[in-house]
Amino acid sequence: MQKNQATEERNRSVFFNLSVIVIFVALMLSFILYFYKTSPSIKRVNLDNLANSFATSVNSAHWQWQAQGRPEIIIMSTFAPRLDDEKTLVEVDKHPVFMSANGWPKAAQSGKGCEDIWNMVLNIPLDSDGFRVIAEFYDGVRLSGDVEQSRCRYRLSSGSYFEYKVFTGEVIKN
Helix, strand or coil: CHHHHHHHHHHHHHHHHHHHHHHHHHHHHHHHHHHHHHHHHHHHHHHHHHHHHHHHHHHHHHHHHHHHHCEEEHHHHHHHECCCCEEEEEEEEEEEEEEECCEEEEECHHHHHHHHHHHHCCCCCEEEEEEEEEEECCCHHHCCCCHHEEEEECCCCCCCEEEEEEHHHHHHHH
């Protein structure tokens, strides 16, 4: 009789332990799914940061173009803090930026031209932090009959994008 009770007690203990594990796993899965759905996409946040950097660089290029007497090409410099001193900046890179008559970075009106603008303005590859940014050109004449509506769209395969109006220098986040 005691063997029977011991077997029943062991079975009850195993069943209880399995029940606790199943409930724990179910709760963990529901928390993971909840946080996964409500947290912003890392790629989207990174693209927003790139759009902000792009807009800042475009405006810097425009003001540098103004200050230098409106040349066709300006040289943009990239600075970083010196390793031994956070307060001292050192120049780490220089690169040319071709400017339009209106004072905004320009290139050929094509997808390749939009890639060139990206490289001139941000000076980083279109592959950023493990994802590919796709550069596309939209001709304003075809879109609305107005050449000033021409734009470069920089997008992710997920659909997130921002646009750069090549004639006005405006950066529009989606």
